[in-house]
Amino acid sequence: MPDGGLGPGRREPGGQPPASNVLGGVLLPCSVAPLTGFFRDGCCNTGRDDLGLHVVCAEMTKGFLAFSKARGNDLSTPRPEFGFAGLKPGDRWCLCAARWEEARSAGMAPKVLLEATHIAALEVCSLEDLKAHAVES
Numbered sequence: 001m002p003d004g005g006l007g008p009g010r011r012e013p014g015g016q017p018p019a020s021n022v023l024g025g026v027l028l029p030c031s032v033a034p035l036t037g038f039f040r041d042g043c044c045n046t047g048r049d050d051l052g053l054h055v056v057c058a059e060m061t062k063g064f065l066a067f068s069k070a071r072g073n074d075l076s077t078p079r080p081e082f083g084f085a086g087l088k089p090g091d092r093w094c095l096c097a098a099r100w101e102e103a104r105s106a107g108m109a110p111k112v113l114l115e116a117t118h119i120a121a122l123e124v125c126s127l128e129d130l131k132a133h134a135v136e137s
């Protein structure tokens with residue numbers, strides 16, 4: 001019987017095994033409303049073309065959105081020409097690992113959903129820092 005895509009037999013498109021999260025488990029979805037991810041698949045998956053490493057599943061805050069806008073990445077203004085409605089506090093979004101780390105260094109890091117944060121985030125962010133900013137389960 002199929003496992004509904006949740007069990008150990010789950011495969012990604014192309015037959016690849018599922019991606020791992022920073023805790024070593026299967027990468028869970030970050031958000032489908034708004035639809036996030038480099039591949040707009042709801043997950044913080046990454047690949048060769050993802051030069052920004054959009055792998056940290058973060059819960060937006062007013063402070064972080066203002067911080068990001070001040071750094072030149074306006075995530076709150078709608079951009080209908082790109083099918084982007086703009087983010088608001090409470091939305092979850094796959095952030096670039098370097099942007100999250102920059103925000104952490106400035107004391108503005110949003111909370112992180114560890115189970116939905118791709119293991120590749122550990123190339124830029126420490127697990128200790130990510131855990132210190134984890135969304136409470």
